[in-house]
Amino acid sequence: MNSSSQTQPQEALPSLPLDDVAKQGPGAETELARYLPHLTRMSAQLRQTSTQIESSVVGVCQSFQGIAERASSTVSRTTGFLGGQGKGASSKQSFEGLIQNCSGTLVKILNTTEEAGEVSRRAIERIRQMDKASQSISGALVKLEQIAHENKMLAMNARIEAAHAGIHGAGFAVVAVEVVSQTERAREVTAQVAGLIANLRALAGSTLEDLRRTNEQDSKRLEGCRCEVDESLRDMKNAHGEMEQMLTGITEEGARLASDIGAAVRGLQFQDRTSQQIAHVVEDLDTLHTKLTARFGGLAAGDSVANEGFSAYTMQEEREVAGIGGAEAAAGDVELF
Amino acid sequence: MRRVLIVDDSVSMRQMVGYTLRQGGYEVIEAEHGGDALDKLTSVTVDLIITDLNMPVMDGITLIRNVRKQPALKSKPILMLTTEGLATKKEEGKAAGATGWLIKPFDPEKLLQTVAKVLP
Numbered sequence: 001m002n003s004s005s006q007t008q009p010q011e012a013l014p015s016l017p018l019d020d021v022a023k024q025g026p027g028a029e030t031e032l033a034r035y036l037p038h039l040t041r042m043s044a045q046l047r048q049t050s051t052q053i054e055s056s057v058v059g060v061c062q063s064f065q066g067i068a069e070r071a072s073s074t075v076s077r078t079t080g081f082l083g084g085q086g087k088g089a090s091s092k093q094s095f096e097g098l099i100q101n102c103s104g105t106l107v108k109i110l111n112t113t114e115e116a117g118e119v120s121r122r123a124i125e126r127i128r129q130m131d132k133a134s135q136s137i138s139g140a141l142v143k144l145e146q147i148a149h150e151n152k153m154l155a156m157n158a159r160i161e162a163a164h165a166g167i168h169g170a171g172f173a174v175v176a177v178e179v180v181s182q183t184e185r186a187r188e189v190t191a192q193v194a195g196l197i198a199n200l201r202a203l204a205g206s207t208l209e210d211l212r213r214t215n216e217q218d219s220k221r222l223e224g225c226r227c228e229v230d231e232s233l234r235d236m237k238n239a240h241g242e243m244e245q246m247l248t249g250i251t252e253e254g255a256r257l258a259s260d261i262g263a264a265v266r267g268l269q270f271q272d273r274t275s276q277q278i279a280h281v282v283e284d285l286d287t288l289h290t291k292l293t294a295r296f297g298g299l300a301a302g303d304s305v306a307n308e309g310f311s312a313y314t315m316q317e318e319r320e321v322a323g324i325g326g327a328e329a330a331a332g333d334v335e336l337f
Numbered sequence: 338m339r340r341v342l343i344v345d346d347s348v349s350m351r352q353m354v355g356y357t358l359r360q361g362g363y364e365v366i367e368a369e370h371g372g373d374a375l376d377k378l379t380s381v382t383v384d385l386i387i388t389d390l391n392m393p394v395m396d397g398i399t400l401i402r403n404v405r406k407q408p409a410l411k412s413k414p415i416l417m418l419t420t421e422g423l424a425t426k427k428e429e430g431k432a433a434g435a436t437g438w439l440i441k442p443f444d445p446e447k448l449l450q451t452v453a454k455v456l457p
């Protein structure tokens with residue numbers, strides 16, 4: 001930016017016609033000398049302006065950088081949250097991952113419930129098989145009852161035959177009586193077993209009915225849950241798709257913002273050129289001041305002209321730079337009259 | 338991370354170039370003029386120098402000449418970033434040992450592309 005090492009602007013200037021001024025006589029020289037302080041003021045004004053422009057540009061530039069960084073950070077965080085691709089993905093699970101996990105868990109629950117239903121169906125089948133076995137036992141008991149009846153009839157016939165045999169059949173009659181007694185006991189036991197089996201079958205029948213009804217209801221509920229889970233997963237996937245679209249929009253917007261900021265940064269570089277141009281002018285003014293002071297400076301002797309024909313320097317900072325006293329600075333930014 | 342030394346007497350230019358390079362993944366060190374840059378080069382190693390031409394204390398061309406005198410920095414890439422576009426100045430820079438010449442105002446993307454090209 002600084003042009004102190006540059007000589008081109010000075011070379012481009014025409015030579016100062018100082019001798020022409022001298023020819024006008026001592027009055028002209030003195031008059032010219034009285035204007036010399038204004039050159040210094042103008043240089044100082046320009047330097048101050050250049051500094052102020054630079055300070056403002058630095059501030060604007062910092063703001064742009066802040067905007068760019070925030071935009072970049074937002075895009076990065078959103079990307080990380082949704083897709084697990086960005087910087088934020090390392091610390092947090094991605095939204096897509098959450099959907100997948102949720103879907104996996106729901107499918108597991110459904111499968112477990114289905115497995116429970118399957119166990120219940122197998123239990124029903126086994127109870128049916130047990131009932132069939134009970135039926136078979138009942139059949140066997142009927143046969144035992146018939147056998148007992150036949151045994152009783154046989155024993156009765158044996159007693160009749162023993163009576164016909166007289167004294168010789170007395171022992172046979174005792175055996176026949178005992179056979180009848182044993183047959184009666186066997187019939188009692190058979191009747192008890194038949195009763196137990198009947199109770200068992202009644203119990204199995206009611207359990208079977210309960211299981212069948214529960215299994216039927218579970219199957220219906222399971223089907224309903226499966227439909228709801230499918231629907232929820234579809235909704236979540238749709239929501240994810242919409243968010244992805246939104247993210248794409250944000251990313252594109254971020255890229256456009258970055259491009260705009262790039263253009264703004266490029267535009268702000270005018271300050272560097274402006275500062276250089278001002279520096280060249282200041283350098284020339286200083287050269288002019290030096291040359292005029294060397295030639296006519298001694299004539300002024302502090303008798304500089306007033307501000308007639310020059311800027312009014314309405315701002316306090318301008319007056320300070322120009323070294324114009326007598327004007328008090330305002331107490332603050334706001335003044336009521 | 339590659340380290341770049343930016344030499345410019347303009348605070349705003351150092352800030353703009355620095356921001357652009359940091360966004361491009363470079364570490365940035367700043368110097369206000371050639372003399373400041375030479376001081377910094379005694380204590381830090383850099384991969385690239387980007388310097389302005391017209392600066393107080395020591396201008397860009399003088400900085401390049403001084404850098405090239407040091408054996409360790411003989412082949413270090415140096416880019417001139419300046420508003421100066423005169424062919425004679427460019428020749429002077431090239432003769433001093435500049436690797437490239439960029440004219441301000443710079444385009445951030447082009448600057449990053451150029452930096453990537455000249456870095457070994």
